[in-house]
Amino acid sequence: MTHVIACLDGFDPAYLSATETPGWDRVAADGSTGVCDGVVPSLTNVNNAGIVTAEFPDRSGVTGNTYYDPERDERAFMNDASHLRCRTELQRRAERGETVAALVAKDKLVEMVGQGCDVAASAENPPEWLAAAVGEPPGIYSGKASAWLLEAAVYLLDERDLDALYVSTTDVVPHKHGPDEAAAEQWVGELDAGIAALYERSDALVATADHGMNRKSVCVDLEAILDREGRDAEVVRLITDEHTYHHRNLGGAAYVYLRDDSTDALGWLDDVDGVDEVVAADEAARRFRLPTDAIGDALVLGTESSVFGPVEDGVHGAVDLRSHGSHHERRVPYVASTGATLEHNVEAFPGLEG
Ligand SMILES: [Zn+2]
Structure with missing residues (x-):
């Protein structure tokens, strides 16, 4: 049995409805399709x-692109395996003797996602043998990088006797x-051609x-808003990573760590324009299955049209970009050849069992 999981980064349901997707539709006709919840x-x-651990952040341990350690007052990018609190599904399969592979866009994610894999590679820095076979990757900021990753996945399925492959x-x-x-x-056309080719080989x-x-x-x-109110707080904008080209580190989710001893909640913050919800840590942990020890005092979520970031003068600024991070970007499409019904995207691996 060859099991394939594809995570199509940023594939909002609106893209699926806007374009013809014969490959996706074929899988759906044989199996199932729908829209499910991603993780917030x-x-x-x-x-x-x-997705790779089949767990929510309370068990996977990964709570943002950036992690804040209040004790040391240090920030770190959450892209290496040290942040994982459980084994990945790929690792579990490898330990059972299966041959597993992972392909991801960014080199940094190889370490986290590729735990225990026989082949783990990125489009950013692929091994020579893979670049020789599939072609030099177009660069991770190229629109063609996704197509390259799916072609690399097809190559691995053709050349290796894989039990499981994850491609992101x-x-x-x-x-x-x-x-x-x-x-x-x-x-979308290139993603769809990739899905069709993966389906033939899985x-x-x-x-x-x-x-x-x-x-x-x-x-x-x-x-600036917390400053203005005289609050001593650390705002951790969660989209922040080292790849600022496409989202400029502007996203719709932040954890707030209060340094003052005030027990005053941050509820007033959700009256601010562009703030959709301020969810106290305990409630956020329950609602979104986050680990209480890594999310500060509150999770702040933006609106459908807002992001959090620095503003030159004042507290609100005009921007024009496409981004994500809040609960408004939570819904994602899925297709499963097994006919599985997914409520959450983290069920993608278990969904393989059919
Ligand atoms: Zn993404």
Whole structure:
């Protein structure tokens, strides 16, 4: 049995409805399709960790692209295996003697996602033998990087006797282009051709996404707002990673760590324009299955059209970009050749069992 999981980065349901997808439709006709919930915060690393471990952050341990350690007052990117609190599904399979492979866009994610894999590679820095076979990768900020990853996945399925393969693409195109733009249609067409090719080579295929994508017009400076209120707080914007080209580190989710001893909750913050919800840590842990020890005092979520970030003058600024991170980008499509019904994208691996 060859099991394939594809995580199509930033594949908002709107992209699926806007473009013809004969490959996806064929899998759906033989199996099932629908829209399910991704993990909140709706970020790449959180959801990749969720899908490969088949766990929510309270067990996977990955709570953002960035992690804040209040004791040391230090920040770290959550992209290496030290942040994982459980084994990945790929690791569990490898330990059972299966041959497993993982392909991801960014080199940093190889370490986290590729635990225990026989082959673990990135489009950013692939091994020579893979680049020789599939072609030099187009660069991770290229619209073609996702197609390259799916071609590499097809090559591995043809050349290796794999029991399980995980392939995760990049969201550089949906960050830049709305569903009706030609570049997005081309990207969806390439994803769809990849899905069709993977389906031909697998006994069971589940494709889903890590998060959706929305157009954002307002930037809210949470640090400045808390400052203005005289609060001593650390705002950890969760989309922040080392790859600022496509999202400029502007997303719709942040953890707030209060340094003052005030027991005053942050409830007043949700009256601020561009703040949709302030969820106290205990409630956020329950609602989104987050670990209480790694999310500060509150999770702050943006609106469909807002992101959090620095503003030059004042606390609100105009922006024009496409981004994610909040619960508004939580819904993602899925297709499963097994006929499985997914409530959450983290069920993609268990869904393979049919
Ligand atoms: Zn993503």
